[in-house]
Amino acid sequence: MQPFTRHTGIAAPLLQDDVNTDQIAPILDARGLKEDYQAMLFHRARRRENGSENPDFVLNKPQFRAAGILVTGHNFGAGSSRESAVWSMLANNIRVIVAKSFADIYRENCLQNGLLPVVLGPQEADAFAARVVAVDGAAPFTVDLLTQRISGPGGADIVFEIAGPDRTRLLEGLDDIGLTLKHKDEIVSWEHRTAAVQPWLQAVQDSRQ
Amino acid sequence: MPRTLFDKIWEFHCVGQRADGRDLIYIDRHVLHELHAHHAFAQLRKQHRDVHRADLTFAVQDHTVATKPGRDDDTNPSGSAFLKAMRDGCRQYGIRLFDIDDPEQGISHVVAPELGIVLPGATHAVPDSHASTVGGIGALAFGCGTSELAHILATQVMALKRPKRMRVRLDGRLGAYVNAKDVALRLIADLGVAGARGYAVEYTGSTIAAMPVEQRMTLCNLNIEMGGRSGFVAPDDATFAWLERRPFAPQGVMWDRALGHWRTLATDADAAFDREVTLDCAALEPQITWGTDPSQVVGISGRVPEPAAVEPSRRAAAESAFAYMGLVPGTPLVGLPVGRVFIGSCTNSRLPDLQVAAAVVRGRRVARGVIAMVVPGSSTVKREAEAAGLDHIFRDAGFFWGESGCSMCAGGNGDRGQPGERCVSTTNRNFENRQGPKVRTHLASPATAAATAIAGRIADVRQLPARTA
Numbered sequence: 125m126q127p128f129t130r131h132t133g134i135a136a137p138l139l140q141d142d143v144n145t146d147q148i149a150p151i152l153d154a155r156g157l158k159e160d161y162q163a164m165l166f167h168r169a170r171r172r173e174n175g176s177e178n179p180d181f182v183l184n185k186p187q188f189r190a191a192g193i194l195v196t197g198h199n200f201g202a203g204s205s206r207e208s209a210v211w212s213m214l215a216n217n218i219r220v221i222v223a224k225s226f227a228d229i230y231r232e233n234c235l236q237n238g239l240l241p242v243v244l245g246p247q248e249a250d251a252f253a254a255r256v257v258a259v260d261g262a263a264p265f266t267v268d269l270l271t272q273r274i275s276g277p278g279g280a281d282i283v284f285e286i287a288g289p290d291r292t293r294l295l296e297g298l299d300d301i302g303l304t305l306k307h308k309d310e311i312v313s314w315e316h317r318t319a320a321v322q323p324w325l326q327a328v329q330d331s332r333q
Numbered sequence: 334m335p336r337t338l339f340d341k342i343w344e345f346h347c348v349g350q351r352a353d354g355r356d357l358i359y360i361d362r363h364v365l366h367e368l369h370a371h372h373a374f375a376q377l378r379k380q381h382r383d384v385h386r387a388d389l390t391f392a393v394q395d396h397t398v399a400t401k402p403g404r405d406d407d408t409n410p411s412g413s414a415f416l417k418a419m420r421d422g423c424r425q426y427g428i429r430l431f432d433i434d435d436p437e438q439g440i441s442h443v444v445a446p447e448l449g450i451v452l453p454g455a456t457h458a459v460p461d462s463h464a465s466t467v468g469g470i471g472a473l474a475f476g477c478g479t480s481e482l483a484h485i486l487a488t489q490v491m492a493l494k495r496p497k498r499m500r501v502r503l504d505g506r507l508g509a510y511v512n513a514k515d516v517a518l519r520l521i522a523d524l525g526v527a528g529a530r531g532y533a534v535e536y537t538g539s540t541i542a543a544m545p546v547e548q549r550m551t552l553c554n555l556n557i558e559m560g561g562r563s564g565f566v567a568p569d570d571a572t573f574a575w576l577e578r579r580p581f582a583p584q585g586v587m588w589d590r591a592l593g594h595w596r597t598l599a600t601d602a603d604a605a606f607d608r609e610v611t612l613d614c615a616a617l618e619p620q621i622t623w624g625t626d627p628s629q630v631v632g633i634s635g636r637v638p639e640p641a642a643v644e645p646s647r648r649a650a651a652e653s654a655f656a657y658m659g660l661v662p663g664t665p666l667v668g669l670p671v672g673r674v675f676i677g678s679c680t681n682s683r684l685p686d687l688q689v690a691a692a693v694v695r696g697r698r699v700a701r702g703v704i705a706m707v708v709p710g711s712s713t714v715k716r717e718a719e720a721a722g723l724d725h726i727f728r729d730a731g732f733f734w735g736e737s738g739c740s741m742c743a744g745g746n747g748d749r750g751q752p753g754e755r756c757v758s759t760t761n762r763n764f765e766n767r768q769g770p771k772v773r774t775h776l777a778s779p780a781t782a783a784a785t786a787i788a789g790r791i792a793d794v795r796q797l798p799a800r801t802a
Contacts, residue, residue: 141650142526142626146764151745156414157371168766173752199527199560202626203762204743205462206369207479228530228562229462229476236480289353300480301382304488307357310349311385311490314359324583324591325361325455328389331584 126238127297131219132266133192135256135276136182143196144203145230149212161215164208183216187261193220195256197249201230210237220267222274224249235290238297240269242284255279269295335601337498338567339533342473342598346456348490355492361455362389362472363485364441365428367412367419368396368745369460373483374422386489387427391450394419394433395440396745400708400735406433409747426486439711439737442466442554442679447713449579453568453595458485462557463679463761468565469550470572471598473533475562496563497607499532500600503540505615510794512689513548514681514759514778516540517555518620520612522630529561532608535600536566540614546575547683554680555761558627567599619794621666622763622776624654629763633781633793637664657765658773659753666775666791672754674705674786675768676779677735678742681759682710684717686779691723693783696800699731700789706748708735732786741768750774757785 149164165183172178182188194213200223201209210233213221221234222242234241244252255278256265265276269291274282292298319326336344348357363386365373370392377384384390397412398404406413416433423430431438437448441459445451446467453471458464462476475491485491503516521528534556541549549566556564566572573592576582583591619633629651631638639662643651655662660669676682676690687709699705707727709715715737718724724734741748742760749769750756756774759782763774775791784794 141646144626144762144764146743146762146767150766151743153411153747155411157418168770173771199530202526202560203462203764205460205476205478207372210478225527225530227527227560229478232481233478236478287354289355293353300492301380301484301487303351303353304357304484304490304492307349307351307490308488311357311359311488314348315489318359322454322591322594324452324587326389328362328450328581330580331582332580 125236125297125299128219128238128240128269128294130266130268130270131192131240132264133217133219134188134190134261135193135195135259135265136188136191136261137253137256138182138194138196139253141197142199142202145201145206145209146203148201148209149206159208161208161212165212165216190217192217193222193265193267194218195222195253198224199227200225201227203227205229205233207233207237210234210239213239222249222252235293236300238294240267240294242267242274242286244282244284248282252282335604337600337604337606338535338598339473339498340604342454342456343495351492356495357490358456358493359490360458360485362391362445362451362457363489364445364450364457364459365390365392365482366396366441366459366461367394367415369479369482370422371415371418372479373486374418374425376483377486382487384426384428384486389489390428390486391445392419392423392428392430393441393444394431394438396739396743398433398736398738399746400738400740400748402736404433404736412746435712436716437711437713439713440679440682440739443683443710443714446470446550447579447711449576449582452576452582452591453572454598458491463554465556465562465564466550466554466679468553468556468563469546470576471565471568471595473563473565476557496533497531499529499534499561499608499610500606501534501536502609502611503536503538503614504611505540505613506543507540507614508617510780511617511619512778512780513544513551515617515620516612516614517552518622518627518630518776519617521555521559521628523612524559524610526558526626526628527560529556529559529564532561534561534564536564541566542569545685546571547685550683551680555627558761568595619778619781621781621791623658623660623666624651625657625763625765626650627761627763627776629654631666633667635666637662637666639663667793669755669791670789671703671757671785671791673750673756674703674782675708675741675756675758675760676706676782677708677710677740678760679710679739680761681779682708682714684714686759687714687718687723690779690783691726693780693794693797694730694732694787695726697730697787699786703786703789704733705731705786706733706735706741708740709737712737744768757782757791
């Protein structure tokens, strides 16, 4: 996983609650195993019915086309568990999402891929969103995970909280499977114990065969 | 100290704690589907890792399969690469695959319990947010992403933060044509789309005690629509009777031994929950969504809400939903003309769902101009429905009767509505564009969907005119 320490980019305001993964990464008609994640991001919102670009969608506005930070509301990433909703952010170099809250599975998918999910309290989030709107893409913000600060135009640095282990995982780009495999012995001994006390959990077979 | 059922299952399955504080939870049964599995197979190959317990892992082809009778890999051209990649991965790693032509193929959340693959008190994971459907038989399930899927394949555990515990107590006898779908929609409306985020939910109460196992699955299926990753019902005699002699369930002496354990699977009296919610279900009427998220719900006799009646923080979302859905506040739901009706998905595609719909449809005709589809949740459900003659009832009425799969729920197989079309659907998400670009989805129960297909307009199934013939 790509480690995350600091990211500087234009912050784009998508000031809605409950943005879901069908919106972020829609299932498209023509697709295959190798998807174009860059084109997938908000694919429907970015286009009008006739297929031309929708100039009103925030990421289509000239000042936000190269956004690196997305600023949004509550429950971001609701719905389907599709991880393409994270990969499509990274494919567009969006490496930070600042929200009032995240859906559980989406937040986990962020941590698995080095995308920093920043949660701010409602008032702080509103104040930051107002700054982002006021700056209107004229200057970037920097999100620093080492110091846990957002800095940029229009106000003082904002300190954000993140659980220590999640922070470490992002900073070090830790291999999640590798971390767990350090416990391989415990997994195997659990299997032995369970095979004795609840054997139906450790063996499954088609009784017709 | 008294413990909840969640605590008991979690603690039993906790293999250890990782350095980052996450609990390693053993996954007893892991089921993959073709839309996401190929990413995980590719990751394993790249990292030269093996599948730790292929014998506890199963796979289905469900998201991209065509529903057209006589289908094959290429009937849905955009799905064929996924089907083949799944087949290759399962062959390489020795995973039992229920392939497109398997007599027991179907939607993972329907197949796993109906074959007895998943069991009460077992942990279960699927790379799909509706994994907790199997909570209906008392399993603890986790929907997951693709990286987590690869993690489970390599280790057979998930690294999880322990959720909080919520108890939802449902009391009262359900009225005619009111079932778990209506209860779930009302709960989501009351709690909101993030109301259960961070919680594992136990459903209990007299409504649950009287609820058939398939409906419990519908209820647990919709748990994620209020943000909860895991939701379940403690197993009881109805569960055990439902599960006995299913082919992959334990048999004979082993069944008796398992049953002895399953009877202990209950929350202790006085066990504490982090949140308690109650709902009186006795007065509930059939429910239907009017908007573009599953919390935008009214009773079938209700109207599209006035903006002033919507909570201020939800008003912008409501305004956006009015526009997308082409609805004016104050309009009654009943009577809105529809172009399409879909009965199916992991939410409502089990045999009793189809029986309820068929009972409404029998001797009636789908209204002119309405495209109506029934897609059974598994090939087993399809066969059982055909043995009972349900396919004739649906086809005689003018319904399409399809091969099993996820179909129009997310449109991943090409089954979609037309732009602007209003669709009553027994699925789980009424998000914008989910069932096709600009499709206007109303979520409802199979009975409401069936009545709507007959009327050609959103209908209160309790007031459907008598059959003419």
